[in-house]
Amino acid sequence: MSRTVFCTRLKKDAEGLDFQLYPGDLGKRIFDNISKEAWAEWQSKQTMLINEKKLNMMNVDHRKLLETEMVNFLFEGQDVIIEGYTPPSK
Structure with missing residues (x-):
């Protein structure tokens, strides 16, 4: 059975992670407050x-x-900025 968390990144209730993916207190914070969808965005x-x-x-x-x-x-809502990177146009 999946668990639901209020995702800090997405600002909505979403499916939570299945287990703690990162060690320590930060890992616990991620597990408690970040959804699978937001984690997948971060991995990318x-x-x-x-x-x-x-x-x-x-x-x-x-x-x-x-x-x-x-x-x-x-947690801060900042996007990752990589100098010189231009996203592909649609």
Whole structure:
């Protein structure tokens, strides 16, 4: 049975995550307040960030940058901005 959360990112009730995907207090906050849909959006943005900025997940500073961007995206409503990236036109 799926659980419903009020998603902070989407500002609506939506299907919650099945389990905590991120460690620690931040992971608990994500589990309690972020929907599957918003998490999927973040995963797409995360992939773009890693690729476009050539982040190395072995580098502590790069992981901190990614975590900061994640918090800003999921909880502060800020979009991920990548310099030089132009979304494809429809």
